Amino acid sequence: MIKLYGTSMSRAARSLWALEEVGVKYEHVPVGFTGELRKPEYLRINPNGHMPALDDSGTFLWESMAINLYIAEKYGKAPLWPSTVEAHGACYQWSFWGMTEVESTLLEIFLNQMQPAEQRDAKVAQAGVEKLKTPLKVLDDHLQKSDYLLGKEFTIADLNVASVMSLAPLIQLDLSTTPTAQQWLQKCLARPANQRAVAMK
Ligand SMILES: N[C@@H](CCC(=O)N[C@@H](CS)C(=O)NCC(=O)O)C(=O)O
Numbered sequence: 668m669i670k671l672y673g674t675s676m677s678r679a680a681r682s683l684w685a686l687e688e689v690g691v692k693y694e695h696v697p698v699g700f701t702g703e704l705r706k707p708e709y710l711r712i713n714p715n716g717h718m719p720a721l722d723d724s725g726t727f728l729w730e731s732m733a734i735n736l737y738i739a740e741k742y743g744k745a746p747l748w749p750s751t752v753e754a755h756g757a758c759y760q761w762s763f764w765g766m767t768e769v770e771s772t773l774l775e776i777f778l779n780q781m782q783p784a785e786q787r788d789a790k791v792a793q794a795g796v797e798k799l800k801t802p803l804k805v806l807d808d809h810l811q812k813s814d815y816l817l818g819k820e821f822t823i824a825d826l827n828v829a830s831v832m833s834l835a836p837l838i839q840l841d842l843s844t845t846p847t848a849q850q851w852l853q854k855c856l857a858r859p860a861n862q863r864a865v866a867m868k
Pocket of ligand 1: 677678679700704716717718719729730731732
């Protein structure tokens with residue numbers, strides 16, 4: 668039995684999306700921000716006390732991108748998990764790129780908009796917007812050459828990067844200067860599997 672831990676109001680949404688894309692049967696355990704993550708029984712599943720975490724019949728995994736690449740490789744078919752080692756390299760590349768070049772900056776902007784007013788720093792948020800211009804141009808330039816990150820079809824690389832970028836509409840990040848990336852993001856987030864994932868608890 669597959670169990671996915673974490674509310675869809677967190678990075679667990681991306682792993683729910685991956686599970687929905689592959690169509691495998693699983694149980695969703697929507698632990699959230701209310702203390703469950705620090706309980707000994709959850710810390711045995713993810714000692715970091717973070718979500719998401721996956722239990723695949725006794726194989727435990729944490730780190731959302733690792734979980735998603737695992738789900739795609741184990742349960743997905745091409746094109747979601749492509750068939751060549753070279754394409755796998757591209758999936759790793761884009762997934763790590765999303766986490767290291769984009770995600771922390773998006774979160775910084777998000778926090779500086781959502782925190783109580785006295786803790787917000789508009790300058791930090793604005794610096795984040797500026798910092799994102801470089802990776803967003805990389806994404807936009809790349810997508811001008813192909814419909815999806817690896818070519819004509821949607822893969823786990825698109826899912827992972829789009830899941831990172833899903834914060835952009837929430838923080839009202841202006842993507843009008845990177846319209847190809849903007850359209851790609853809308854197309855990815857509109858997929859029925861993602862819509863089912865974000866509608867969960
Ligand atoms: N790099 C980790 C980050 C996990 C993470 O920080 N998750 C957040 C939710 S998005 C969390 O569990 N926050 C609650 C907490 O730390 O108590 C991943 O991608 O899985």
